[in-house]
Amino acid sequence: MSTLVDYPTFSDSPFFFDRRNLHIAQEEGAHVASHSAPRVAYFHPKDVGNYHYGERHPMRPHRLELTNNLVLGYGIHEKMAMYNPRPATEEELREFHDADYVDFLKRVTPANAPKLTKDYSMYNIGDDCPVFHELFKFCEQYAGASLAAARKLANESTDIAINWSGGLHHAKKGEASGFCYVNDIVLAILELLRVHPRVLYIDIDIHHGDGVQEAFYLSNRVLTVSFHKYAVDFFPGTGNLSEIGANLGKHFTLNVPLQDGIDDESYISLFKAVMEPAITTFRPSSIVLQCGADSLGLDRLGTFNLSIAAHGECVRFIKEFGLPLLVLGGGGYRQSSVARCWAYETGVLAGVDLPNQLPSNNYYEFFGPDYQLHPPLTGRIHNFNTRQSLERIRMSIREKLRYMNGAPSVQMQEIPPDLMGFLEAEERSKEERDEEANNGTAGDERSDGRGKQNEYFDPEVAHEDGDLITISSRGKRTMRF
Numbered sequence: 001m002s003t004l005v006d007y008p009t010f011s012d013s014p015f016f017f018d019r020r021n022l023h024i025a026q027e028e029g030a031h032v033a034s035h036s037a038p039r040v041a042y043f044h045p046k047d048v049g050n051y052h053y054g055e056r057h058p059m060r061p062h063r064l065e066l067t068n069n070l071v072l073g074y075g076i077h078e079k080m081a082m083y084n085p086r087p088a089t090e091e092e093l094r095e096f097h098d099a100d101y102v103d104f105l106k107r108v109t110p111a112n113a114p115k116l117t118k119d120y121s122m123y124n125i126g127d128d129c130p131v132f133h134e135l136f137k138f139c140e141q142y143a144g145a146s147l148a149a150a151r152k153l154a155n156e157s158t159d160i161a162i163n164w165s166g167g168l169h170h171a172k173k174g175e176a177s178g179f180c181y182v183n184d185i186v187l188a189i190l191e192l193l194r195v196h197p198r199v200l201y202i203d204i205d206i207h208h209g210d211g212v213q214e215a216f217y218l219s220n221r222v223l224t225v226s227f228h229k230y231a232v233d234f235f236p237g238t239g240n241l242s243e244i245g246a247n248l249g250k251h252f253t254l255n256v257p258l259q260d261g262i263d264d265e266s267y268i269s270l271f272k273a274v275m276e277p278a279i280t281t282f283r284p285s286s287i288v289l290q291c292g293a294d295s296l297g298l299d300r301l302g303t304f305n306l307s308i309a310a311h312g313e314c315v316r317f318i319k320e321f322g323l324p325l326l327v328l329g330g331g332g333y334r335q336s337s338v339a340r341c342w343a344y345e346t347g348v349l350a351g352v353d354l355p356n357q358l359p360s361n362n363y364y365e366f367f368g369p370d371y372q373l374h375p376p377l378t379g380r381i382h383n384f385n386t387r388q389s390l391e392r393i394r395m396s397i398r399e400k401l402r403y404m405n406g407a408p409s410v411q412m413q414e415i416p417p418d419l420m421g422f423l424e425a426e427e428r429s430k431e432e433r434d435e436e437a438n439n440g441t442a443g444d445e446r447s448d449g450r451g452k453q454n455e456y457f458d459p460e461v462a463h464e465d466g467d468l469i470t471i472s473s474r475g476k477r478t479m480r481f
């Protein structure tokens, strides 16, 4: 006979309650069998929520602190491995970015900025991408988290990796763009390409994922698919249906240009109608999903009509393919919505059903007046996407996938021969050897204070400065348009 214990739940607990003392996690959803539950690793650089772009700037890293508080408040950390990853090194940033640009980001401070203004236009520094206190440290932290997450997937020591501080999809090889300085997504994909023949990138931010598309525009090893608002006066102005890739990468870029006000039903049905055949045609080895939350209704910059449930349904749908999955943040300019959305999606990924009543947490006042996980966000903007326009997009994407199927590619090769040669020839660093021994924790500090918890956890390995991962220049393909 089982003993029923009446554990308190957050939904009816008026005060903050420390779940760590309970030694239990919330029940998993019935649809996830315990023996098949994917391993989830969660990367949150300590203090990454403490940076400030400036008083009137819409990008607020503080939303990451709110998100993390909800994740902990709901107790989802009981179902995941929690990491405080080390910052990326300059050498790692240079795997994609120009050395002079990385050097500029490292040198510039609010104090010396007036002397460096001649570089501002070259690196696109200004109102959108301002210089702020410890800017470079911020970049190193969020990029380091995406790299650590990618390494953990590449060495198969997790099935799903989450970094809400990443997903800065606009940054270019040699310049900042759209609140983004370093493109952690491109860096993470390059890391995955060391062992994965094909990587699928999906972007559900309301803005076009231009930086990632541009980086892999000539590559057939990365399929980029971006769902976004497309209008001449809407940033960044790219992402038309006609942008399909070039040279070897022709047909390996997909764009889904949408209009204001798209609703849950239209978005979800189009997302599934595009992604299901894209995945079965491209057959990716892993998937990177950028979950920009500015596609939610009531965003301060976005003009879509999506609910948190619909945004999360896209995440759930991709998770169900069971491929190694890197989940990243991105845009999102209503902090309380962003935190709710990413906490909900963390629950979806970790297989935890979250009660609608938000848990007590350090920032409870941000979530008034309803204090619910799913507040009404939709229906405020007219839907300018007609059934016919969406059908035209769907047909166009289907047509493009037919071309991709016939394109010369690496599809039949499980491991690209040049990469195998690289792996054999390259002298491994200690860190790489450790990671290949399947411990996957090189340089990353476990932040939950627990030791070996189950069979998925391995001993921690201290990071040695100067002992860096190196990567060949393959994959560093870019094209301006």
Ligand SMILES: [Zn+2]
Pocket (backbone or CB within 6 Å): 205, 206, 207, 292, 294, 330, 331, 332
């Ligand atoms: Zn955005």
